[in-house]
Amino acid sequence: MNPQTTPEASDSENPISIPENSVLDLQKVSISYSGNPAVNGVSFPIAEHKITSIIGPSGCGKSTLLRSLNRMNDFVDGVTLDGQILYMGQDLYGNDIDPVALRRRIGMVFQKPNPFPKSIYKNVAWGPSINGYIGSMDELVEQSLVQAALWEEVKDRLHESALGLSGGQQQRLCIARALAMSPDILLMDEPCSALDPISTAHIEDLLFELKSNYTIVIVTHNMQQASRASDYTAFLELGNLIEFGTTRQIFTVPQQKRTEEYVTGRFG
Amino acid sequence: MTNKHTLEKRGIRWNEYFIRSGLGLCTLSSVVTTGVIIYILVKESLDFFTEVPLMDFLFGTQWVPLFEPSSYGVLPLLWGTLVITVGAAFIALPVGLASAVYISEYASPKVRTIVKPLLELLAGIPTVVYGYFALTFVTPLLRSVFPGFNVFNALSGAIVVGIMILPTVATLSDNALRAVPDTLRQGAYALGATSFEVTTQVVVPTGLSGIMASFLLAISRAVGETMAVTLAAGATPSLSLSMQESIQTITAYIVQVSLGDTPAGGIAYKTIFAVAGLLFVITLALNTLSQWILSRYQAEYD
Numbered sequence A: 001m002n003p004q005t006t007p008e009a010s011d012s013e014n015p016i017s018i019p020e021n022s023v024l025d026l027q028k029v030s031i032s033y034s035g036n037p038a039v040n041g042v043s044f045p046i047a048e049h050k051i052t053s054i055i056g057p058s059g060c061g062k063s064t065l066l067r068s069l070n071r072m073n074d075f076v077d078g079v080t081l082d083g084q085i086l087y088m089g090q091d092l093y094g095n096d097i098d099p100v101a102l103r104r105r106i107g108m109v110f111q112k113p114n115p116f117p118k119s120i121y122k123n124v125a126w127g128p129s130i131n132g133y134i135g136s137m138d139e140l141v142e143q144s145l146v147q148a149a150l151w152e153e154v155k156d157r158l159h160e161s162a163l164g165l166s167g168g169q170q171q172r173l174c175i176a177r178a179l180a181m182s183p184d185i186l187l188m189d190e191p192c193s194a195l196d197p198i199s200t201a202h203i204e205d206l207l208f209e210l211k212s213n214y215t216i217v218i219v220t221h222n223m224q225q226a227s228r229a230s231d232y233t234a235f236l237e238l239g240n241l242i243e244f245g246t247t248r249q250i251f252t253v254p255q256q257k258r259t260e261e262y263v264t265g266r267f268g
Numbered sequence B: 001m002t003n004k005h006t007l008e009k010r011g012i013r014w015n016e017y018f019i020r021s022g023l024g025l026c027t028l029s030s031v032v033t034t035g036v037i038i039y040i041l042v043k044e045s046l047d048f049f050t051e052v053p054l055m056d057f058l059f060g061t062q063w064v065p066l067f068e069p070s071s072y073g074v075l076p077l078l079w080g081t082l083v084i085t086v087g088a089a090f091i092a093l094p095v096g097l098a099s100a101v102y103i104s105e106y107a108s109p110k111v112r113t114i115v116k117p118l119l120e121l122l123a124g125i126p127t128v129v130y131g132y133f134a135l136t137f138v139t140p141l142l143r144s145v146f147p148g149f150n151v152f153n154a155l156s157g158a159i160v161v162g163i164m165i166l167p168t169v170a171t172l173s174d175n176a177l178r179a180v181p182d183t184l185r186q187g188a189y190a191l192g193a194t195s196f197e198v199t200t201q202v203v204v205p206t207g208l209s210g211i212m213a214s215f216l217l218a219i220s221r222a223v224g225e226t227m228a229v230t231l232a233a234g235a236t237p238s239l240s241l242s243m244q245e246s247i248q249t250i251t252a253y254i255v256q257v258s259l260g261d262t263p264a265g266g267i268a269y270k271t272i273f274a275v276a277g278l279l280f281v282i283t284l285a286l287n288t289l290s291q292w293i294l295s296r297y298q299a300e301y302d
Ligand SMILES: Nc1ncnc2c1ncn2[C@@H]1O[C@H](COP(=O)(O)OP(=O)(O)OP(=O)(O)O)[C@@H](O)[C@H]1O
Pocket: A033, A037, A038, A056, A057, A058, A059, A060, A061, A062, A063, A064, A065, A076
């Protein structure tokens, strides 16, 4: 839990294409579950108002790394983190950081849609209301649903249960719910893996829209999705960062042989 | 075409036949037993109601079945049952739910593995032990604080029945809370909610139907409880509002008559079938309601 201070962290493996404005800066981040390492000394920046994708074979630590960015790992017993994650210059795991307040700024969308068994309206309004939102809740709900490209489909049934929506609609509702908090950063863990191609296309379009206002980090198994949708890509394998760079670089001129093999589908 | 597997019958499989009929007989015996009980209850109650009008029974305020001049108004017994049940629910529902929330949402896995079996053990203690506990501990304690209390009093009965049904509420509500998918908690935490907000606004509302079912089951146990109330609250049918006094519940009355020397076949004896029938209707209604709530709750998660 106690991060060691390593201020001189620099990305020696990636001399090119370091984004200028990073909101999150991972510095030699290592994470283990009850002593079993899952992520080993990973360093890369997350650029502001860009989409960064994290790719890699199953079990390589993508979700673990993503969950460390809004301290969702705090709920898992036995997790320890070494290294530092800087959020606008502040140590995310510093003693003065309130994880609850942090999660209002760094939202998350999960792999499986997990709407609350409440109405569509309440799903979106719940986060802002517990956090003391002042302003028109109706407007906020509408605006969030519009941003998540769900408004047209649900505007006549806002007070019906969210469990009556299709999987793809539920996932967009979960995105709307996260957006209603107006977070700085949106973390998404394989948000399309439970969805059909049409819903997936919806959500990819959505990512493009959201990019101008939000910083997005997305874990994905889908190479097309990573190459289409993201600006930067981090490739992990067995808990190690193999390569980080612009998505174009990673998919066209990867520096590492492993990366090339993975993105061209020859393993993993 | 292969003819390794023929489709012709190989004759009756005797062992399967016996197993099936054996199992069927076991089921049949419990169905028949229930049927016989209901038949006797209905028949004897009908007998009773040929002598005492149903309305006098349901709305009469004097329960004096064993002495002359006799009177068969069941309200005092219903009142006794109600006082004990409501009093017990006042104790057991909030404390039981709070314990369930603690075990399911706050306790460390280590604490949970110790506390949960303890609660289940508590639920298995014979009820006469609770009655003894009321007489030797709760009542003396009450009387030392409030000297006006009778040796047999309603409050002691309510407290001890409350303690008795508390583990039922706690363990069943805990099961209901634990059935709430973890992904919902995570989704709530990811919106910047505190543990308290997640618990009270997401987890408990999601598990609400299971919690309600646990409440109803516990209440129906309180309604049907016999030994503990007889020992704690005594055998004085009364419509008294004071919890210091002795009262009598339906079940305690049945015990009193069954153990006494009331001649079988007489009208006094038949009263126990009438009140037992009433009790049966009440608990059946409560159980059916809780089953109905539970089935709705399971449907939500499929
Ligand atoms: N709660 C946990 N407790 C113990 N070990 C865990 C836990 N979660 C993950 N791990 C381990 O950490 C490693 C990384 O897991 P993680 O879920 O981060 O992988 P992933 O890259 O997201 O895989 P996938 O693509 O299959 O989702 C795995 O070896 C996994 O077994």
